[in-house]
Amino acid sequence: MKNYSKIALSALFLSAAVFTSCSNDDETPAPVKASIYERLGGTKMVADPDNSGQMIEQGRLSFRKVVNSTIGLIVADIQSNASGNLQAHFAPLLAETGTTQATNIAKLSDNLTDFFSFNTGGTNAVNTYSGLSMAAAHNPATNPRMGTKSSNADYTKFEGYVGAAANANGVASNTELYTDIVAVLESLRTPIVQK
Numbered sequence: 001m002k003n004y005s006k007i008a009l010s011a012l013f014l015s016a017a018v019f020t021s022c023s024n025d026d027e028t029p030a031p032v033k034a035s036i037y038e039r040l041g042g043t044k045m046v047a048d049p050d051n052s053g054q055m056i057e058q059g060r061l062s063f064r065k066v067v068n069s070t071i072g073l074i075v076a077d078i079q080s081n082a083s084g085n086l087q088a089h090f091a092p093l094l095a096e097t098g099t100t101q102a103t104n105i106a107k108l109s110d111n112l113t114d115f116f117s118f119n120t121g122g123t124n125a126v127n128t129y130s131g132l133s134m135a136a137a138h139n140p141a142t143n144p145r146m147g148t149k150s151s152n153a154d155y156t157k158f159e160g161y162v163g164a165a166a167n168a169n170g171v172a173s174n175t176e177l178y179t180d181i182v183a184v185l186e187s188l189r190t191p192i193v194q195k
């Protein structure tokens, strides 16, 4: 995890905590809001539906489901050539064929799951994110798996896919949890949008 996004996310959590603790006039401290990871199921161990015989934290499983739905929506729009699709960005990944493609999509899924889990309160070592910084990951010069730089419109499109994927996995748009997830996504717009 590189510096910029880590700082942005820490600032977000700090401000959320400060805001919560100052919101009372009386002497009773207000309860600190649970992390997004906790609200998505946290450290409760459940059977991993994709890996027979293995257990997984519910928080990580929730993120993995949202990440995989997001990737599915992006790929479906590319395949149907839907307006505004992200073909140019994901071309290097999708140009890979056969088992290689499965491996690389799986790697992206795993890295994204680590990234979101690690940065929203998932402290289990399995959630540790060790990939590129958000600026480097989204610049084709430093990450050849990224086809082209993203504009603000591309970013908003991507956020829409994550939102739809969250909806499809039980996080409704009119909830505080959804708003908090969108705030995390928005905190990363600056390093990721590079054109």
Ligand code: HEM
Pocket: 086, 089, 090, 093, 107, 108, 111, 112, 115, 130, 131, 132, 133, 137, 138, 143, 145, 146, 147, 150, 154, 155, 156, 158, 159, 184, 185, 186, 188, 192
């Ligand atoms: C909240 C927004 C986003 C987050 C948190 C995010 C996160 C990530 C992460 C963690 C990686 C893996 C980096 C690595 O393996 O070292 C990645 C790679 C990538 N992202 Fe994003 N991303 C976001 C937005 C976008 C947008 C807007 C696009 C395109 C329009 C995009 C396209 C890609 C592509 C093509 C890769 C390369 C695949 C790879 O390296 O495995 N991402 N992103």
